[in-house]
Amino acid sequence: xxxKEEMYAHLEAWKESGLTQKGYCALHxxxxxxxxxxxxxxxxxxxxxxxxxxxxxSPTNPVEQxxxxxxxxxxxxxxxxxxxxxxxxxxx
Numbered sequence: 821x822x823x824k825e826e827m828y829a830h831l832e833a834w835k836e837s838g839l840t841q842k843g844y845c846a847l848h849x850x851x852x853x854x855x856x857x858x859x860x861x862x863x864x865x866x867x868x869x870x871x872x873x874x875x876x877x878s879p880t881n882p883v884e885q886x887x888x889x890x891x892x893x894x895x896x897x898x899x900x901x902x903x904x905x906x907x908x909x910x911x912x
Contacts, residue, residue, distance in 0.1 A: 827858045 821829070834844045834855075841859065845852045887905055889897045899905045
């Protein structure tokens, strides 16, 4: 039996056993990091076929935008509202 075949046989047996990875490894004298690598490697292959999906989200609170305009003479104008920024631009 090749190493790859052995890996797949252990993975199937582990899934059917109901044991944790650590418990299965202890029972079968397998190094836990190696077994974890096998699990990750095979799960990654299965997920390649499934397309990525986005879920819509809506912010519950409006995002505050704080804008600071600093003039060469050192005067700073702090604005937290974009409408105020539009008005300030028209003033100067």
